[in-house]
Amino acid sequence: GKRVGVLAVDPSSPYTGGAIMGDRIRMMEHAADRDVFMRSMASRGELGGLAGATWLAAAALDAAGYDPVVIETVGAGQSEVEIATLAETTVVVEVPEMGDEVQAIKAGLLEIADLIVVNKGDRPGADRAARQLKAMLSTAGGRVTRPAPLVLMTTATSGEGVEALRDAIDAHRATRTPAQARYRATALLRRALATRAQASAAGSDAWDDAVTAVAEHREDPFSAADRLLGFDR
Amino acid sequence: GKRVGVLAVDPSSPYTGGAIMGDRIRMMEHAADRDVFMRSMASRGELGGLAGATWLAAAALDAAGYDPVVIETVGAGQSEVEIATLAETTVVVEVPEMGDEVQAIKAGLLEIADLIVVNKGDRPGADRAARQLKAMLSTAGGRVTRPAPLVLMTTATSGEGVEALRDAIDAHRATRTPAQARYRATALLRRALATRAQASAAGSDAWDDAVTAVAEHREDPFSAADRLLGFDR
Incomplete structure (x- = not known):
């Protein structure tokens, strides 16, 4: 009996200008469900831009009783960092083939992720990618303010691991401290x-x-x- | 008899965390001049972050009669795009060795630069880099809202080309339309x-x-x- 809000932010930006719509179209099979609110938002780099429009829509859904409100973004730019500040739980999703990207995304992952998911867990290399991420996170220095994010594996097409992910998100929300809630409220x-x-x-x-x-x-x-x-x- | 304000924004970010101070120290030889206001600002990714603090300082200097106010940033993240919205003239500075970076920075340059400078013009490859940039800008499609930015070459150590750059900046400011001024004021x-x-x-x-x-x-x-x-x- 939950009402779920989903905001999918298109990766249109001052730099790429593109938009990936395939996943959005697949999600639309749920759009007729009246307990599911789903919108794809495209926003180009005006002041406040993507982060501004997205958080407004999310706050409106929250006030209307949708819980959870899911915001999907692409990449890890400044806008994503801002949205992560406003979100209760930030899940970073990677695929097994990230390879050399790992070093580049390392710092960003450490800063914003509460949970890290390796999706497409049925592909070769998924286990290795998850191990790499865990090793990377455990050796990260200077990260004293909160524990390292959990690394989970999912296969979205079969649903494998999705329940464990849901439980991990619920567990993360449940362990928020009053200080964290005040920080987000501010x-x-x-x-x-x-x-x-x-x-x-x-x-x-x-x-x-x-x-x-x-x-x-x-x-x-x-x-x-x-x-x-x-x-x- | 001009009073000049210089704000140098450190490249500390949620992703890199670093800071390059060499240039800043060299600039400090001018810091004792009472008509020169110079500060190095470091700002990590809080909400509004780097762009927020920088524009505040710039607006204060502007109100105090400093003209021009120069804001130096590093990289081309979302913060730089926001600052470019608030700036009258955005100068993108490259070095001859940019090489393969060219394609990656292409879209960003097109979006935010009013002028493009290839510095270290005394190095081998500087001419070629300038030609590459000009060719890239002239073949860019879909860029109908304003003319392609000028490409200039400078050698900061000898001062070569710096006067031409100053004149180009003055010329750019002088040609602002009322619509552009209103957009920036908004x-x-x-x-x-x-x-x-x-x-x-x-x-x-x-x-x-x-x-x-x-x-x-x-x-x-x-x-x-x-x-x-x-x-x-």
Whole structure:
């Protein structure tokens, strides 16, 4: 009886511009289920960009009672790091063939992953890839603030390992400390403040004049912002 | 009689963690000049992170009458794209030895550069690198919104080409259209609104309770933000 929200963020970016839609189309077989909300979002590099639009949609689903809200992203850019800050559990999914990528992604994995999954576990090399990841994580220095992420293996096509992954995600959510919850709440609140302040100001009559004043260097952006927010009263 | 501001952003990031200080130390010979403001900023991947801190410092220098304000960044991550949105002129500096990097950086260059500089022009291969970049830019499809960036060559150690670069930057600033100025002003204003709203809320007595309410899922972040900003009155 759970209502599940899924946001799939297209890998369109200032750099690649592309979009991989195959997985999305396969997921759409669940889209008619009324307890499943599913949207594919494409967002190019405007200010706040991908991370901004995604977290807004996720917060709306959360407020509407969807639990869990799943956000799928591609790659590991700055946007993903920002989304990871707002997420309760960050799962990094790799495939057995990652090979030389390992060193490159190492630092990123250590920073943002709560769980690491090697998918396509039925392919040759899957075990070795998982072992490599575990070894890499256990020898990582300077990582004192939290335990190393678990490494799991799944085969999405057969469902193998998916239940174990679900349990691991539930276990991770259950062990959140109050400090972690406050850290995440602070990030959410800061985002919401920015979003609401911008929406309020951009909807006001004074918005156009403020943009003109800043463009013509007659007013600095901070003073204009204070005026638009009513902080100068 | 110009007052020049220089912000050098250290390449510390969630991924690399490193910092290159050699150039910074060499620049410090100018730091005693009272018409030169120079700071090296290091910022790790907090929300808003590198781009947030940098633009704040730049806006403060701008308001204090420093002109130009130079922001030096490393790499071409999402943060650099955001800073490029806020900058009047974005100069991408390459070295002759970029070689195979060319294809990888191609899309990024096209998106954010107003001017491209091949530095270390005295090294073998500098001419070839400049020609490669020009050819690449002239054959780039789908780039209809603005002209291809100029490619210049400099040798920083001898000063060769630096005057031509300065003139090209001045020329670029002079040709900004009102629409471009408004676009940049809008980005600056949105940033300022976010910054001011967050600072105001985090300084209020109600901040702590709001964080707790969001952390305990008693209040959604948008309602809490509206309350903190006084929008619910």
